[in-house]
Amino acid sequence: MCRCRDDMMPFSHSPSSGADVPSNMATSNEIGSALRAALDEGRAELRADTEHGGAGRAALERYSDRVDALLRQLYASAGEPPSPVAVLALGGYGRRHLCLYSDIDVLVLFARRIGSAEESFLRRLLHP
Numbered sequence: 001m002c003r004c005r006d007d008m009m010p011f012s013h014s015p016s017s018g019a020d021v022p023s024n025m026a027t028s029n030e031i032g033s034a035l036r037a038a039l040d041e042g043r044a045e046l047r048a049d050t051e052h053g054g055a056g057r058a059a060l061e062r063y064s065d066r067v068d069a070l071l072r073q074l075y076a077s078a079g080e081p082p083s084p085v086a087v088l089a090l091g092g093y094g095r096r097h098l099c100l101y102s103d104i105d106v107l108v109l110f111a112r113r114i115g116s117a118e119e120s121f122l123r124r125l126l127h128p
Contacts (some may be wrong), residue, residue, distance in 0.1 A: 042066035064096040078124035082117035
């Protein structure tokens with residue numbers, strides 16, 4: 001099941017605030033390392049909230065918001081998609097109940113049958 005949120009902004013090619021990842025990075029390794037560091041920082045924040053009794057729905061939503069920002073950064077760094085595309089959050093992430101080490105389930109939906117250009121975009125998006 002996929003749920004769309006009213007407050008969800010569409011992905012764009014401009015870097016979104018909230019992700020501490022420079023947009024002018026030279027290599028995919030640097031992008032991947034910076035994104036992993038930002039995700040680890042979000043996990044540390046959620047862990048600290050939990051240890052101080054501040055976990056709950058609000059903490060899970062903040063963590064989901066952080067993952068939204070990271071996903072937007074991945075999308076922006078992947079370059080222009082070759083055809084219209086939608087990235088949808090599924091499961092716990094889609095419900096904004098993303099726990100500490102939950103999978104981040106997404107559906108990448110293209111407007112047409114994918115070819116080599118779309119596959120290349122997917123690789124840049126999912127494996128920076």
